[in-house]
Structure formats: structure tokens, C-alpha cells
Amino acid sequence: MPEDCFAIRIEMASFKPTKIPVYPKLGEKVTQDTLYWKNYKTPVQIKEFGAVSNIDFSPVAPHNFAVTAFTRIHIYGPFSQEPVKTFSRFKDTAYCGRFRSDGQLLVAGCEDSVVRLFDVSGKVALRMFKGHSKAVHVTDFTSDRYQILTGSDDYTCRLWDIPNAVELTAYQEHADYIRCGVTSKLNRDFFITGSYDHSLKMFDARMDKSVMTMDHGQPVESLLLYPSEGLLVSAGGRYVKVWDLLKGGQPLVSLRNHHKTVTSLALGSNGQRLLSASLDRHVKVYNTTNYKVVHNFDYAASILSLALAPDDESIVVGMTNSILSIKHRKSPEESNELTNQQRRRPSYRVFVKGKNYIPKQDDYLVSKPVKQHLAKYDKQLKKFNVSKALDKALESWTRLKKPEVPVAVMKELDRRGTLKNALAGRDESGLSQLLHFLIGNLVDSRFTPVLATAAEMILDIYHSVIGQSPVVDRQLIRLQELLEKELDYQRDLLEILGMLDTMFASSLPRKEVPCSGIGRSNGLVQGEASTPRPQLQVT
Template identity: 80%
Template sequence: MALFKPTKIPVYPKLGEKVTQDTLYWKNYKAPVQIKEFGSVTNIDISPVPPHNFAVTAFTRIHIYGPISQEPVKTFTQFKNTAFCGRFRSDGQLLVAGCEDAVVRLFDVSGKVALRKFKGHTKAVHVTDFTSQQYHIITGSDDYSCRLWDIPNATELTRYQEHTDYVRCGLTSKLNRDLFITGSYDHSLKVFDARVDKSVMTMDHGQPVESLLLYPSESLLVSAGGRYVKVWDLLKGGQLLVSLRNHHKTVTSVCLSSSGQRMLSASLDRHVKVYDTTNYKVVHNFDYATSILSLALAPDDKAIAVGMTDGILSIKHRKTPDESNELSGQQRQQPAHRAVVKGRNYIPKQDDYLVSKPVKQHLAKYDTHLKKFNVSKALDAALESWTRQKKPEIPVAVMKEMDRRGTLKNALAGRDEQEVSQLLHFVIGNVIDPRFAPILIVAAEMILDIYHSVIGQSSVVDRQLMRLQDILEKEIDYQQELLEVLGMLDTVFAFCVPRKEVACPGVDRPNCLTEGEASTSRPQVQAT
């Protein structure tokens, strides 16, 4: 007796994530190191000099972490209230930070006590940064002002009072010691020159501005606020180049990769998105557990640091080539549990006779019923809730096998209202799928032939039949429109094909027709 052949379930290609060079590059990070801070991590700054320590501003403290260490190598606690915006100087020796008590403090990274205190603001200072000259700092406050300070004398040099709301972000030019830019909750970006007593350029972001970023050439400025990330051309007077809206909550921070070819944005929607700076399309995405307030990228993209609202500092370190190769080698290894069978390495001789052990055949539930010719139960087993929702190819394959055997009509017959409704629900959900349409259309026709006499007696079945009719009519309309478009494209492509010229007697004949024109031209009759 021949063995029963199980129903062959076709394997359809899966539409997974497209693997690109960016995907491989940005996924080449280790599992994140998570450090719990005392409050929300509002700012992360990376020292520009080796070993590129992290300055993390959270609550009333600024912790400095080494590139590998999970414990702070230095802590500044000279703040009475919440600290903001701890920034390194370009030589990595000094650090400046604002505070909710309106005092700006300057620290020596190797010391503990504040070297200078700058007093003058009347409200919380959220913006601090060093100028490229290294002896001046700029600050921005909730008192709507931004100021320029002299470090040696701890005195105020210039004050600008042009914003009409909180100043929450700012940065200085690395190429010009007199230029700096601020962003405010009044939706404006302002470019200031310390040699002039007012701003030299103003741009309207349209949303409260949360973060700013300058390209290395300083010809482009990036502003983030609301759901928007906008790119401005400073060489053209602040012209808007690109407006990106890829987040669905407020964007809180932006930064640039070491190569300058990728830009990263972090948002309260728990995502960090990576953009290609040539076309500003999203090429990768990172997911985090809670809303993100700050973001920083280490030199050579060796680490990504993210600060969140729940006080978690998450740091992902890039894998070394040896670690990547070791991981791929581990994935290729055999599992640890290995059965040792006596004689498995025995080489049979020429006169040996092999006695094969019969292999027990394990059948699926629907195949078990098919083997017993219980076609109705086989179809019921294939249409179980999980199978029809997660693996619709299984019920379709069973129907196809029954149709091949000529028993599909028997399997569909003799059902009550609930079972017919379940069948129609499956057909409606998959009939327009080109993989399943051929057999499901046949099944739908059989259902109509079997139960046409009871149509009108069940409101549930009637509604499903009307819905099936609407879906099929729409699909037919789509197919007709596609055929019309295909005809239009064929015409366009036909005209795009270069036409050959017909050989004419003579040397130079400008009046010679092309091959297409010669075949369609008609002789003209001249009037006598």
C-alpha cells in the first residue's frame, strides 16, 4: 500500500526589510549599556579630544563617563537646582553649564570647584557654549535674552534681547569667533554677530525650536522643533531647503555623523532616525523604550549615546571586526546538544546489506482527515482561527488539493449559517490576493451554487455576499484602469524607439522620409 502524500504547502517569498549598506552599518552595535541617572537626561556632550569622554547633564549633576566605563570618572555637584547644557571647550579642559538658578558655572575638568560664576540672567539658563576663540562663552535664558561673556574677567560683553520667548538652544561657529546662532520658543532662529548690536539674520521655523546643528562647512543650518526637521541655506540668506516630517512627536535633538553623510534626529516618539544628507531620506531607524531628550554620536561613530525622560542613559558601542567575525562564527556552529550514535562513522563494505528502518509519517490534522476522506473535517481543521489569520496559504492549499481530487464541493456543502459565514469571511479577506485568487474564486462560485436557494434568509450571509460583490467590482475596475494605463505606456514607448531612415538614391536628400513616415505617407494630388 502506497504511503499517503501530505498536502504540499507552497512557500511564498516574504517581503522583509531591505538590507542595505546603511542597515549593516548602523546595526553593527553591541547591546546597549544602560545607566540610571538621578533625573531626565537633558543633554549629552562628547569631548572633542581623546579619550572622548561623555558629559551627561541630568537633574542637579553633571557626570563625566569614559568611553567604556559604566561608572562616572568625574562628577560636578555644585548646582542648587537643575543643571542644563554641560558643554566641553574645544581643548577638552573646561566645561560650562547653566542652571535653573540663573547662574552659569565654569569648571575645570580636572578639578571639582567652579572656576567662574557668571551672574546676570534672571531666569533659568538652558543654553551655554564656548566660542572658537575659547575665551568667550554665549548663554541663552528663559528671560528671553542671550549674552556674550568674557571668561577671564567673568563680565558680560554683549546682551541681545530680540527673542520674545524662552531661548532653549544655541551654538557657536567654529570658523568665525564672532558668530553664534540661537533658537527660541517664539519659533525663530537668529544669527548674531558679536561686532553688531543686533541679529544679522532671522528665520522662522514655525514651531518651538528645540535643537540646532551646523554642518562642518557652516553653510547649512539644521533646526528641530515640533515634528519638523528643517535645513536652511545660510549662504542664501537663510533660504529653506528641506522640511522633514518623519517623527510623530516633538523632535528634541539632532546630530551629524563623523563623515557628514548621515544626520540623526531623536524624538519624544522613542525613535532615532538616520537620514542620508544627499537626499534626506530615512535610511535607518533605532527604537528605544521611552521618550528621548538628548542624543550624541562619538567620533568615527564608535558609540551612540541617548538620554531619556526616565533618567536612563543608553550607550551603544560599535563592534570591532574581531567581535563581528566571532559572532558570525558562533551562528554557524552546531548546537551544543549532539546525539552520539554508536557506529555512525562506520563505512559499509561491498557485501553489506542495509536494512532501513521505516520512518513514521507525521501528518498535520487536515492531512489526517484527508487520509480518511473526511473532507469537511479537513477543511474545518485548515480554517482554524490561528491558521487562517497567520497562514492563509494552508487553507488555500487544502482547497486546491480538494479541487484536484474533485471533492471541494462536498467539503463546502452541508454547513450551517455560522460555518458559511466563516468561509465567506476567509474568501473576502484573501480573494484579491493574486496568490490565492484562482482557487478562492472557484470556491466562491461553488458556495453560490450550493447555497443560492437560502440566500435572503440570513442577514449575515447576505451582507457578506454584498461585500464580496463590491470587492470584486472594485478589483475589476482597477484591472481595467491598469490595462488602460498599460496601453498608454505602450504608445509612449513606441514613440520613444528611434526610427530608421529609408535609403534614398542620391547623395544629399533632405526630403527623405523615415521608415515610419514612408509607410504612412500618401501621395498628394495637385490641382490642375
Template identity: 85%
Template sequence: MASFRPTKIQVYPKLGEKVTQDTLYWKNYKAPVQIKEFGAITNIDFSPVAPHNFAVTAFTRVHVYGPFSQEPVKTFTRFKDTAYCGRFRSDGQLLVAGCEDSVVRLFDVGGKVALRMFRGHTKAVHVTDFTSDRYQILTGSDDYTCRLWDIPNATELNCYQEHTDYIRCGVASKLNRDLFITGSYDHTLKLFDARAEKSVMTMDHGHPVESLLLYPSEGLLVSAGGRYVTVWDLLKGGQPLASLKNHHKTVTCVCLSSNGERLMSASLDRHVKVYNTTNYKVVHNFDYAASILSLALAPDDESIVAGMTNGILSIKHRKSPEESKEISGQQRRRPSYRVFVKGKNYAPKQDDYLVSKPVRQHLAKYDKELKKFNVSKALDTAMESWTRLRKPEIPVAVIKELDRRGTLRNALAGRDEQSLSQLLNFLIGNVVDQRFAPVLVTATEIVLDIYQSIIGQSSVVDRQLLRLRELLEREIDYQQDLLEVLGMLDTMFASSLPRKQVPFTGISKPNGLAQADTGASGRQIQAS
């Protein structure tokens, strides 16, 4: 007896999935390395000098990791409370960090004890950064003030109190030592000049500001807060250039790729969006297991490091050229027992006898019902909620198999209101899909033919049948319009093609003379 042949599930291309250069570029990373920290990771900063170690600020510690190390190469623990915003100086020799106890600490990367301690703030310091001349530090605090400090003398140079709420982000200019920008929970961004007594520019983000980023040219500023990422043109007086709303929860941090052509934003919705900085369209998306608080890119985009609320540090390293050349989808086959016993190059001899072991066939639920000729139950099993919504190709394949067997009408008939409503919902959602239409149009015709007599007995089924009819009528109109457009295009293409021109001899003869000449020439050929 022949064995049962399982239903063949056709593989359809995913609609809307386009493989672009960005897709290939940003998917060219290895599986993430995950490291558990002691608390939520609030800041990640890469050293600007080789080997580009990165500082991770979490709970009461600042860990410094190497590019490929899974254990910290350096740890700073001289904090009495939660540490914030550990950042490297441009030469990679010093690191500064704020703290919940309002004290700002400056460390030598090669040592352990704090070189300087800056006291003056009265509440937690969430913002720290070095100015471009390397001799001053910018700080921002929950006491609504931002301050400039002199490193050699450990003294306060300037204090600005213009914000009316917590200052949670800030960035110092890398081109001008006197310029810096702060963002606050009072929804404003303020550009300060150390040579002036107050801010020189104010911008309203509209939401509490969580992160700031200056482009390398410093003509553009990016602010993140609420569900929005806003790009500001500083050369035009701080006018908004673009407002991006692609997250559905608060955006916590932004960063820029090494070439400045891609902008990345991370959010509490567990997603990282990659934007093209030319038109600010989303070109790629990353998913993470928990809400993201911090994000950083290594130089040349060699690594993507993300810190999450659950204390997990996720590190993705770029694949090497050799690993990138591996053919996708080609898996290594596990060597069989024969390979281990007799070697890979073993060849069977003429007298060898092959003992075959029957392979047990594992069938899906719908195939088991089809094997028992329970066609209605097979269709019901294929129309279960998860399968119907996540893998519509399975119900389509079962309907196609039932139609091939000639039992589709029997499987669709005799249904109660609930199962019929479920079936109509599936047809409404997929009958106009170009992948499934050849199969589902037949099923739709049979359903309408069988159940047209019960119209008026169930309001739910009536509404669904009406929606199905409207959907089909609209699709027919679309097809007619497309045929008209196709006919017009054919006419345009035909008229645009160059016509083949007959060469002009310049001599015209009457028909009789032409025939006579033809006859004469024919006689000459025959005579020759």
C-alpha cells in the first residue's frame, strides 16, 4: 500500500520585503554577545583612540570593556550612589562621570582613584562631557543648572540657571570650546556660549528631552524625547528640519554612523530605527528583548552596543569578510555513523548488503485528518487562529488539496454560524492577495453558491457577505482600470518604436510594365 503523501505547503515571497544595500549592511553582524550588569545601563561611550574600548555606566559602577572582551578590563567603583554618563576625553586618557550624590568625578583611565572631584551641584548630575580644548568639563544636573569646570584647578568657571526642570542631556561642541547645548525636561534645548552670560539660542522640542546629538559639521542638531526625534538646523537660527515619529514609546538615545549617512534612534519600545540622513526615511530596524536606555556605535560601525533596562549589555560584532562569504541557507550536514566508523571516503563494496530502516512519517494535524478522509475537520484544523493569522499559506494549501481531490464543496458545506464567519473572515483578508487569489477565488464562488439561501438569517454573516461582495467589486474595478492603463501603455510603446522604412529607388513603373519586366527576366533566367 502506498504511503500517504503530506500536503505540500508552497513557499510564497513576503510582500513588501525588499533586500536593499542597507539591509545587507546592517544584517551583516554576528549573534549578539550578552553581558549581565548590576543594574540598568544608562550610558555607553566609545573611546576615540584605538583599540576603542567603551565605557558602560550601570548602577554604582563604570566598566570599561575591550573591543572583544566579555569581562571588563577596567572598573571604576568610587561612587557612593548611582553613577551617570561616563565619558572619555578626546585623547582617551581621562574619563568623567556624574553621580546621584551630586559630585562629579574625574578618573585617569590607567588608575583607580579619582583625580578630581567637582562639588557645587545640589542634586544628581546626569550630564558630563569634555570641551574641545580638553581642559574644561560640562555638567548638567537635576538642580536645573549647567556648569563649566576647570580641570587643572578643579574650580567652577560658569553657572547657568535658565532651565526650569531636570537637565538630562547635553553635548559640548568639538569645534569651538565655548559652545555647548543642553536639553531639559522643560521641553527646551538651549545653546550656550561661555563668553556670554546667558543662552544664545532656544528651541522647543515639545516633549521632555532625553538625548542630544551634534553632527560632525555641527550645522545640524538632533534631539530625542517623547516619541519624537527632531532634526534642527542651527545655521538657520534653530529651525526644525525634520520631525520623525517612528517609535510608539519614549525615544531614549540617538547616535550617528561612522560616515554620517545613517542616524539611529533607540526607544523603550525595544526597537532601534536606522534613518537615511538624506531624506530621513527608515531603512532598517533592530529588535531587542527589553527596553533600550543607551546605544553606541564603534568606529567604522564594527560593533553595535546596546544597554537595556534589565541590565543586559548586548554587543553585536560585524562579520569578517570570510564569514560574510558563506552562502546563506547552506547548513553543515551532521556526519553519519558510517563516516565516524569507516571514514569519509568509504565506498560500499559489491557484496555489501544495505539494511534500510523505515523512516517514521510525522504528519501535521490537518494531514492526519486528510488521511482519514475527514475533509471538514482537516479544513477546520488548518483554519485555527494562530495558523490562519500567522501562516495563511497553510489553509490555502489545504483548500488547494481539497479542490484537487474534488472534495472542497463537501468541506465547505454544512457549517454553523461561527465556523462560517471564521471562513469568511479568512476569505475577506486574503482573497485579493495576488499570491492566494487563484485558489481562494474558487473557494469564494463555492461558499457564495452554497450559502446564498441563508442570507437574512444571521446579521453577522450578512455583513461579512456584503463586505466580501464590495471587496470583489472593487477588485474587479481595479483590474479593469489596470487593463485600460495597459492598453494605453501598449499604444504609446508601439507608436514610439522606430518604423522600418522601405528603400526608395526613385523610379516608378506602371503595373503592366513591371509585370512584363518580371516575365522577361524570368524567361532570361530560365534560358540561362
């Protein structure tokens, strides 16, 4: 057989798959916040003994963090995967393990209503404060380090003196469980509590009742004070609200970006970013200038607690499935190394011969033939089954998720001159499927040129069955309404475009055309000084 004939046969035998065009997508806008908050390593996950209800970072280096879960409080180092310290002297579920500002003491509440004070370097409780009648969910130190604030399910919040282990003051103004509270770091006498009665109350220890009350509108789960303490953030229900304390507790912003209860709040980037965690498994990052969401973290389970290390070095999240997730920030060297690895993708010989292997002069490269993998519709096209090829392209997943695939197949069939054959011979179900696809995608500017041709062919082929099938008739009426609506839009847009053209034309500066012979004396010449000249009457 001549070589030319053999080459022609091979060329005829080869099949080119249908080319699916890649349309531009409206993807995630890459901002500085996106780059900043994505610069974390793969999270380290630690299994705790129960749901992680609270996480608190020590204010002093090396910034260990206390994790409250079930009947224990574990203290972890910045990069440790095992606890460096454990407090397990609780008879029931522990709550709200908090460090003092010097990092030497830790206070925690308990389901048994007893508040325990621990020395971080010791094991047993230094003090035990008894006075509440129900579980204590809120504990914190005042700014002078010598008093403790507690809030309980018995509707009371109390102040305790650490040296004498006695109760100083008790307030009973809430009408439901007190589940969150925060103390002022600038004034030892001020503190704020949040309750399931929807209210926030500010207290002054020198007064016998609250000095300010705000209504959150939902059971309050978490509170956060800005460093300046002029703004307060509350979380409860699906809402995160910001209050201006300097203006009598006026609400500034109400955010509703979660679709389940918001459980925890944190402040990052030196007060420039606010983070909220929710039972919907998301952590939202807000810009504190305009309170818009600038980033989002996804997790595997509902989130109960959230904390950030100083300078955002790590993000720690506690979930309802007892998993503690820790994300550490990448160093600049690690970020550069990862970028270089992505650019240099290793070849097969790297795994066989090693990273530094250099081919020798006499080496012979044996290449394997590349097997062509065809899609289902391409396999049918290769067999010239045009109707089946269109059916495969119109399968439910492809039709809904990748409409560009059926459109590309129709375009290829039209190029071959077989689109009419592929559309013909369909029963009511097949025709209904085609019309459903047309209704959903015909007015999409990316697909209109191809689908308009297909629609004309369908009407030409099946005009005799119109009026015989109620299902097809309803879809044809929908298609007609859709086209009429789109035509109305186009007319309105053309009218607006005409009005804009008129406005732009009238706003342009007019150039005066001088008359022949006397152009310089009849008015001013553009660009010359505005010196008045005598006007001539031209008849």
C-alpha cells in the first residue's frame, strides 16, 4: 500500500473531540484581605473529650491558649499538638476558662455552680467561689486583677474578691440565663453582661443597679469590646450588632450574614477586622470601617468557639463534634517555597531517578501513546449517532451545571448540517426536555446565536403537533412570553441608549464655522484672547 494512502487513512480515522468553549466566570474577587486570610497552613485538628465551648489566648508570650471542653481545660502551646497543662478537677462540665492579664491565673465556671481559680503553674484550685445556685457560664477578671466577674443560669451576675474569696456584689436584673459577659480593661468598675432575655446590661460596681440597657432582639451568645471601649459588639440569633456606648448605647450596625445562630466573636488585625463564628459552619471576616464581609472560612461542623492569636498568627476554632481546629500562619519563606513548588511541577523521572537526575547523552526516551478519552456525546458523534449524541449532552447534570456543553454539541451538529436530524423524531418527553433547555438558556447572550437557530428548527419540525400536547403547548407559551419580555428589554435599552447619545452630543463643545472672507472678524476665533471686536452684519 502506498505511504500516501496510509497517511490519509490514519488522518481520516482520527476523531477530534467537540471543543467546549470556556466562558469567563464571575469568580471571587482577589483582594488584599483574600491574600492575607488565605495565608494559613493546613489546619491541625485535635480530638477533645467533648464539645469545645470556649477558647482563650494568654495575653503574655508565648501566648498559650486554654481550651474548655467537657470536664477539662487543656492549655496548649502555640505549636504544640498535645496539651502542656490539664485542669481536670471539675465534677461536671466546665465553662469559660479565662486567663488573667498577667497570664498567671485562670478562672473557670462549672455546671455545679462553683467558680474555680487556678494557678497556671499548679494543678489544684487556689480558690473556690460558692454562691451561685446554677451553672456558671461567664467568668472574667477585672482590670485591677483582684476581682472576678461571674454570670450564671440563676439570672445573677456577681463580683468576687480574689484575696479574701468573698462575694462583693450581686445583681439580679436579667430575666433569663446569663451566657456572656465582658469586663472593661480601662476601668475596673465597668462590665457588661448578655442574657437569653435579649438584653445587654452595663454595670458600674459603684452603683447598686445597671447604668445602661440595650435590646439585642435575640438571645445573646457573645459580647466583645473594642480596645477603645467606645463600641460594643453583640452576637445572638443570626445577628451581629454594633453599639455606640459613647452615645448611650445607640445601635450603629446590624449584620445578618449567617443563616444560623452566631456563637462567638473575635477581633483581629489590631482591631481592623471583626470575626464571627456560627452554627452554620462559617467564620465571617468583616472590615470594621464599613462592616462588609471581606473573607469567609468554612469548617466541617458547627462552631461553638473562636479565638485569634496576637497579630493573627493562628486561628483556633472549637466545634460541636469535639474537634479543635488550629490554623497557623505561613512564614514568608514557606509562602515563597510553596509558590515555587506550584510553578515547578515534578515530572515522572523525579519520582524514579530523583530530584537532581540529569539525562545522559546515550539515554533513549520511550514515549507511550496517549490514549484518547472521549465524552459520551463524542463517542456517539464518532459513530454518527447524532440524535443520541444530543441526548447524552442533554443529560440532567450536564444540562443544569454545564449548559455550554449541549450548546457546543448543537453548534457542532449545525456545522455538520445534521442538527435538524438530531432534533427530529422525538416524543413528548424528549421535546419537552429540549424546550425546557431553550427556556432556561435562550436569552443568555453567550448561547443565543446557537439556540435561536435550534428553536427555529424545532418550530419548523413540530409545528404540526402544536395543540395536541398540553405540556408542549405550555412550554411554547412560556417561550413566547420569554422572548416578548426580552424584546421589551431590548427596546427599553435602545431608548435609553438613544437618550444618552443625545445627552452626550449636547454636552460636547460646539465649534463655530467661520464665514468665508470674514471668519476672523465675525465673533471670536477659538483659542484667541477674549477681546471684544465689532460685529459685522452679513446679508
